Amino acid sequence: MNSLGSQYPIFGPEIQCPHCRQTIPALTLTDTYLCPRHGAFEADPKTGELVHLQSGRHWRLWNGDWYRQHTHPDGIRFEIHEALDRLYTQGYRATRVIIAKRYQELISTYLERSTPWRGQTDSQKPRLYGLPVEFSPDPDDEPCWNVINFDLEKEPGAPVRYPYFRLLE
Template identity: 85%
Template sequence: MISPGLQYPIFGPEISCPHCRQIIPALTLTDTYLCPRHGAFEANPQTGELVHLQSGRHWRRWNGEWYRQHTHPDGIRFEIHEALDRLYTQGYRATKVIIASRYRELVSAYLERNTPWRGNSDSQTPRLYGLPVEFSPESKEDPCWDVINFDLEKEPGIPKRYPYFRLFE
């Protein structure tokens, strides 16, 4: 087996661009990958991350997929919102959001909490977009949680033309 470590950055001779998914090559003897549309990405062997030099965005990779690493709560909230929209269009509805525990501090202040006067049993359960939120196990129990950002529990939903139609029923 040939060890690629000496010639190529940590992600190998080519990767798919995190922005456009096009296959892009590594530049020889550097840690850089170059996308003709999105410019240079640099692999960091210390952190295992890919960094877009122009925007400073960071990604980690799991099972061949790139996962953007968020540094601001709006970034991960937006990504969850997009995933919820996708679920609706696929005919599902989400029942729970599981957020990677490494984001606990980042997002906690932004989660909705039920007001205590309702007195129901899950009044302490934080919510996001109305859905209960849990945090993932620690990544040493399941290493994917060091990379992926969140997971959605779902159930088949009644197909509706407009996802928020039920508000008016």
């Protein structure tokens, strides 16, 4: 006799929709979750990803939050820009952005580079939206970087991690 757990996709009988955070049910005996607003999401047990069937967007789960996995530089740049806007409206200023190493090749041509000017010491660092950019540690050392896309360091304080759907609040 099969256990109840084997009747559901890998994330269990229900999840939060990565777009609207509404609790959505799994369809039994499939790898699919169905959101009434956003349609079907298929769980891939091999990769641990959730795929939105209509758009083909991929999501990964880390600490209860869904993070969109980008395949085009505009997607990650847009997500960072939205997070910066959100941080600013909360009264904070970002001082640095740390981008997941897996995006380094994808986004490197879009980073601003300049030559030293009037005694600037950090101007050799690549920048995005005027902020110094660093790339994450190796995901083998910090597994969260297999999933999360970036951290914003704000003034003062610790980094602020942004799952994509939280930007839509």
